[in-house]
Amino acid sequence: MNRPAQAVVMLLLGGAILRATWTDAYLRYVKQGLRPLLIAAALLLVAAAVMTLRYELRDQPGDRSERDDDHHHGRSGHKVGWLLRLPALGLLMIAPPALGADTVARAGSALTRTEEIAYPPLRPGDPAKLTLLEYGYRAIYDEGRTLRGREIELTGFIATGPDGQPMLARIILACCAADGVPIKIGLRGDVPRLPSDSWVQVRGRWIPHTAKDRINDSHIPYLEVDSWQRIRPPTEQYE
Structure with a gap:
């Protein structure tokens, strides 16, 4: 050239x-x-x-x-x-889209730690707005102690879970999209039946149920959904 x-x-x-x-x-x-x-x-x-x-x-x-x-x-x-x-x-x-459900299907969940950690209580008032990563850590490594009896609000996009059912997901970045890793939350109850990559805000309760990610054998915690609404993709789509 x-x-x-x-x-x-x-x-x-x-x-x-x-x-x-x-x-x-x-x-x-x-x-x-x-x-x-x-x-x-x-x-x-x-x-x-x-x-x-x-x-x-x-x-x-x-x-x-x-x-x-x-x-x-x-x-x-x-x-x-x-x-x-x-x-x-x-x-x-042409601007390529952000990482989404396709990445979730090809990469294992970010919840790969094994040690248990005690987390401080959530702030007073329901719903408690948490990131998917924070909910995942509290659900798995703190065994849901700080989540019991609380209404939880999570925001993410729809992807397909290991059981073939919809789940909530979001991509975590350390620096850039090249190192993006998904965090996956399984859903029960009033589950949104929407196309993959649809953004939703869900409210629900922690339940003591988990599944295994088939890609890296990590834990996938679940949320019992009481209500949900479809939303526009946020400006900052990564956690």
Whole structure:
């Protein structure tokens, strides 16, 4: 790929990153705290691309015949260079969705610890709004002690459980989507019958029932659902 083609790819990639950070689409790929680093990297790419194009577009002395010869022999290289711009252009125009039910079906649950931990009581007042990870830890490793007798509210998307029934799930990130791991909560009672990746907010009660994840043999706790409502996907879809 020649220099102008490289500059255009950098410009498109930098523009795609800037667009993603401006519209919050970047939250589909990385955690919120990485936004300043993304903006800095995008600006650096755009600046480098502009400087390269400015240099290449200047009139420079040289042998015209030699440049024509290089153009003739490098024609196929130029075509490849244009093709390499397509992924960057696609990223600029089309934003891939966040990780969802497909990841849940292919990856084991994040609840892989074995030790029991005592958790502090939940804050007063029902419903107690918990993340799926916090509910999972309290349900499995604290044996539901702090969950008993409380109304719990969880938010996540619908995926298919090990028993073929709908379950609630959400993806946990350590840094970016490449290291995303699902947290899975089984459902009983008034279970939402919705397509996979539908976002819901459920209210219910802890029950002493668990299942095994067939992928990594981890625990899947359950919730007895009393009520639920379908919601729009949140801006920050990862826990």
